[in-house]
Amino acid sequence: MQRPLVITQGDPTGIGPEIIVKALLEGAFDALSRPLWVAGDPAVLRRAATVFGVPCEVVPVGERLRLVFAGRALDVVPLSELAADKLIYGRSDIPCGRAMLRYIEWACDACLSGEVAAMVTAPISKAAIHAAGCDFPGHTELLAERCGVGKVVMMLAGERLKVCLVTTHLALAEVPRVLSEGEILETIRITDAAFRRFFGRQEPRIAVLALNPHAGEQRLFGDEEPRLIAPAIARAQAEGIAASGPHSADTLFHFAVRGGYDAVVCMYHDQGLIPLKLLHFDDGVNVTLGLPIVRTSVDHGTAYDLAGTGKASAESLVAAVKMAEQMAAHL
Numbered sequence: 398m399q400r401p402l403v404i405t406q407g408d409p410t411g412i413g414p415e416i417i418v419k420a421l422l423e424g425a426f427d428a429l430s431r432p433l434w435v436a437g438d439p440a441v442l443r444r445a446a447t448v449f450g451v452p453c454e455v456v457p458v459g460e461r462l463r464l465v466f467a468g469r470a471l472d473v474v475p476l477s478e479l480a481a482d483k484l485i486y487g488r489s490d491i492p493c494g495r496a497m498l499r500y501i502e503w504a505c506d507a508c509l510s511g512e513v514a515a516m517v518t519a520p521i522s523k524a525a526i527h528a529a530g531c532d533f534p535g536h537t538e539l540l541a542e543r544c545g546v547g548k549v550v551m552m553l554a555g556e557r558l559k560v561c562l563v564t565t566h567l568a569l570a571e572v573p574r575v576l577s578e579g580e581i582l583e584t585i586r587i588t589d590a591a592f593r594r595f596f597g598r599q600e601p602r603i604a605v606l607a608l609n610p611h612a613g614e615q616r617l618f619g620d621e622e623p624r625l626i627a628p629a630i631a632r633a634q635a636e637g638i639a640a641s642g643p644h645s646a647d648t649l650f651h652f653a654v655r656g657g658y659d660a661v662v663c664m665y666h667d668q669g670l671i672p673l674k675l676l677h678f679d680d681g682v683n684v685t686l687g688l689p690i691v692r693t694s695v696d697h698g699t700a701y702d703l704a705g706t707g708k709a710s711a712e713s714l715v716a717a718v719k720m721a722e723q724m725a726a727h728l
């Protein structure tokens with residue numbers, strides 16, 4: 398039997414549980430080539446089913462619980478026993494934060510041991526995991542540490558655009574202080590290797606963005622381009638990587654979405670995520686490149702304003718599951 402994919406349920410008070418159930422009810426997982434498990438809390442998923450007015454039957458299957466919603470089933474690895482009926486949407490707390498961490502840690506370990514083929518993460522509250530004692534800003538850094546990897550790359554991907562970030566969650570004012578030639582070069586290398594291995598590109602075309610307006614305009618608006626970015630690109634090119642730049646960020650995306658590049662390396666979070674979400678708000682996927690395991694994710698957060706209404710879109714989750722399935726075939 399094919400090894401399963403596992404979805405981590407995410408924040409019990411956010412949209413994670415209900416978009417998992419919604420996608421299942423819509424038949425979005427019917428054609429998967431692998432079994433699909435959820436690392437989560439059966440009571441929370443049962444509560445999510447009530448949002449759609451469907452009953453949920455529970456059947457024990459070894460250490461898992463099979464939840465059957467209107468004829469479609471999901472196997473849940475039960476990792477918390479929260480009082481689901483007392484949880485208030487949008488009010489995550491320390492027990493919820495601890496539960497979210499358990500789902501992620503279990504899934505990561507199951508990927509490392511080979512019990513499951515890949516993990517897909519539903520959204521967590523970064524504030525809640527922090528309150529629960531986790532110092533990492535999100536899944537990306539937590540997984541890197543748990544897998545024993547120094548540098549990973551956060552990629553946000555849609556059909557038309559794929560952006561890979563040199564820096565992720567830090568204050569904008571910190572970005573110039575944190576950027577280095579080495580970090581930029583490693584981001585390019587990891588992007589190149591992942592596109593060759595997982596996305597079928599023989600020679601991935603990687604556009605590397607400038608940090609400053611007009612790529613610094615000959616040092617008039619900053620010197621990161623000649624000092625850090627251009628040397629990193631030159632070293633990547635010397636290694637046989639088809640990297641180019643530094644490109645002005647204001648124009649490059651126009652060409653990238655018209656097929657000029659396979660990936661765009663961006664210097665900071667919003668430089669990449671604004672164009673990505675403009676094009677792929679619903680179906681974007683967050684992928685961690687450079688891990689020894691496959692991890693994909695929704696590209697959105699907990700959407701507390703929608704939690705419990707059933708209105709949130711499950712498209713990004715479905716795209717993340719499909720991408721994990723495709724990537725797992727290359728492990």
Ligand SMILES: NC(=O)C1=CN([C@@H]2O[C@H](COP(=O)(O)OP(=O)(O)OC[C@H]3O[C@@H](n4cnc5c(N)ncnc54)[C@H](O)[C@@H]3O)[C@@H](O)[C@H]2O)C=CC1
Binds near residue numbers: 520524709
């Ligand atoms: N991968 C993860 O676990 C991520 C977690 N977060 C966390 O989520 C929380 C909320 O963050 P925000 O910045 O408010 O971002 P958000 O993505 O939760 O919400 C931003 C806007 O997008 C809408 N939205 C989000 N997902 C949607 C969906 N599936 N369908 C329809 N509309 C949707 C929301 O209703 C809201 O109007 C924070 O605690 C943050 O840390 C944020 C991004 C990623």
Ligand SMILES: NCC(=O)COP(=O)(O)O
Binds near residue numbers: 537538670
């Ligand atoms: N904005 C993207 C994001 O927050 C993803 O964080 P992570 O939890 O996947 O590291």
